[in-house]
Amino acid sequence: MNKPTLCIVIPCYNEEEVLPLTAPRFKEELEHLQSLGYVADDSHILFVNDGSSDATWNIIQSMSAQDGMFRGISLSRNRGHQNALLAGLMECRAFCDVSISIDCDGQDDISAMDEMVRAYLDGCDVVYGVRSSRETDTFFKRTSAQAFYKLMSGMGVETVYNHADYRLLSRRVLDELANFKEVNLFLRGMVPLVGFKSTSVYYERHERVAGHSHYPLSKMLALAMNGITSLSVKPIRLITALGFIVSFISFIGVIWAIVVSIMGNSVAGWASMVSIVCFIGGIQLLGIGIVGEYVGRIYLESKHRPRFIIGERTYDEGERAED
Ligand code: UDP
Ligand code: MG
Numbered sequence: 400m401n402k403p404t405l406c407i408v409i410p411c412y413n414e415e416e417v418l419p420l421t422a423p424r425f426k427e428e429l430e431h432l433q434s435l436g437y438v439a440d441d442s443h444i445l446f447v448n449d450g451s452s453d454a455t456w457n458i459i460q461s462m463s464a465q466d467g468m469f470r471g472i473s474l475s476r477n478r479g480h481q482n483a484l485l486a487g488l489m490e491c492r493a494f495c496d497v498s499i500s501i502d503c504d505g506q507d508d509i510s511a512m513d514e515m516v517r518a519y520l521d522g523c524d525v526v527y528g529v530r531s532s533r534e535t536d537t538f539f540k541r542t543s544a545q546a547f548y549k550l551m552s553g554m555g556v557e558t559v560y561n562h563a564d565y566r567l568l569s570r571r572v573l574d575e576l577a578n579f580k581e582v583n584l585f586l587r588g589m590v591p592l593v594g595f596k597s598t599s600v601y602y603e604r605h606e607r608v609a610g611h612s613h614y615p616l617s618k619m620l621a622l623a624m625n626g627i628t629s630l631s632v633k634p635i636r637l638i639t640a641l642g643f644i645v646s647f648i649s650f651i652g653v654i655w656a657i658v659v660s661i662m663g664n665s666v667a668g669w670a671s672m673v674s675i676v677c678f679i680g681g682i683q684l685l686g687i688g689i690v691g692e693y694v695g696r697i698y699l700e701s702k703h704r705p706r707f708i709i710g711e712r713t714y715d716e717g718e719r720a721e722d
Contacts, residue, residue, distance in 0.1 A: 405432065405442040405516065406495035408487035409503045410480055411459070412449040416609040418458045421505045422446075426468055428509045437516045443494065445470045446503070447487040450477030456711075463713035475710040480613070481584040481622070484564055485576075486707040492573050499567045501528075504610065506535075507565040508602035515567040515600050524572050524595035528565030531601040543616070547623050556630045557591045559599060566590065582700050585626035592630075628696050635693060638686040645682055649675070 407425055411418060425444050432438045448456040448471060459471035472490055474483060484500055491498050497519055501507050507528060515526040533541045544561075551558045564586060568576070575593045591597075614622075627634065652675065 402436065402439040403496035403519070404494065405429070405438040406491035406498045407442075407444045407512075408447065408484065408491055408498050408500045409444065410447045410449055410483035410487060410500075411451065411455050411503045412477060412480070412483070412613050413451045413453045413455060414503050414610060415451075415454040415458060417504050417607070418446075418455060418462075420608045421503055421509075422462055422469070424505065424509050425501075426466070428512055429468065432512065432516055435513070437513075437520065438497075441494075442468075443470050443491075444468055445472065445487050445491050447471075447483045447490075448473040449480070449483035450474050460713055469713075471713040472709050473711040475708040478707050479618075480564070481586055481625075482707045484586060485584060486709060488568065488573055489577060490709070492570065492577070496570045497567060498570075498573060499565075501565050502563075505608040506605050507563075508605065511565075511600050511602040512567075518598050518600065519567055519569060522596060523567075523598045524569040525590060525593070525597035526567035527559045527562040527597065527599045529559060529599045529601050530561045530563070530604040533561070533604055535604055535606045543619060547619070550623060551588070551626055554627045554631045554633045556585075556588045556626055558587050558626075559591070562587060562599070565602075569595070571595070580703075581629055582702075582704060582706055583625045583629040583696055584706065585622065585629055588626050588630045624692070628692055632693075634689050638689050641682060642686065645679060649679065 407429060409425065422444070429438070429442055429444060433440060433442065446459045446462075446469065448459055450473075456471070456473050459469070459473075463469045463471050472486065474486060478486075488498055488500065497516075499512055499515060501509070501512075507530075511528055515528065518526045533544065536544070548558060548560050568590070572590070572593050572595055576589065579589050579592075581589075
């Protein structure tokens, strides 16, 4: 069997402090994989500049000019981590047999790629990088991540626990992923849907080498919302179930009020009345909100807008078309 061509796909957003530190480590790892005879000599590292406003793209351009192992594409504006990652994965199909996606901040253990590629050579199409511990994460990040995975599985979205977006995907998985046309992206929920043989590789999560996280609470909540609403209709079903329960309780309440008034006792007070009305009103609003969330997403999906636009490449488009 010919050695597979690997492409390491790395989304970068305002990472000027980080890139000079981690890029040599990615190169070292790729050379190591080549020296082991696991991957072909024309393997690449593809940086995706996600509309950075700092010097990230300049750094990528100069690294690519100096070293043929590095390549870069630049999105026309900031589209967010998931879209940037997808752009890189779709792009690299033109020149690789297998991809590994990883963040550029050095938090994920780069040397775990050895085991990922071995699993691929043993016949796996998907290899999930799983964090074996989260000690370097803050207490908030740890607990919110745990709540996130619990919520996902509660909502019926299949995800691999403690796996983010560090994963190996074979070319055929990438080709299948290209047929998933949704605009609301949640890749770690979409990849399990593609299927094929998969396994996990465990690694320790490190601190960021420099810079700061671009995933504040608001972005994490948006990602969770995307994950749930694009892959599950359970919230709408739960609201329906809640509707039944509340209707049943109201029905019992009405019977009770009738019985009490027949027995000649007047129904006491406004307080209970008002609280029931507010309770039911609140539930109705919540229901409308959740249904509205789905309608909004259907609206966005129905536009079929591009998920990313590639503005520049550090290499000829001709080189892309070789497959
Ligand atoms: N990232 C991106 N676009 C964004 C935000 C982040 O491409 O809008 C990249 C970022 O450069 C990094 C990866 O996505 O390589 C993960 O982001 P970050 O490290 O900030 O998230 P965290 O590890 O804190 O969850
Ligand atoms: Mg990070």
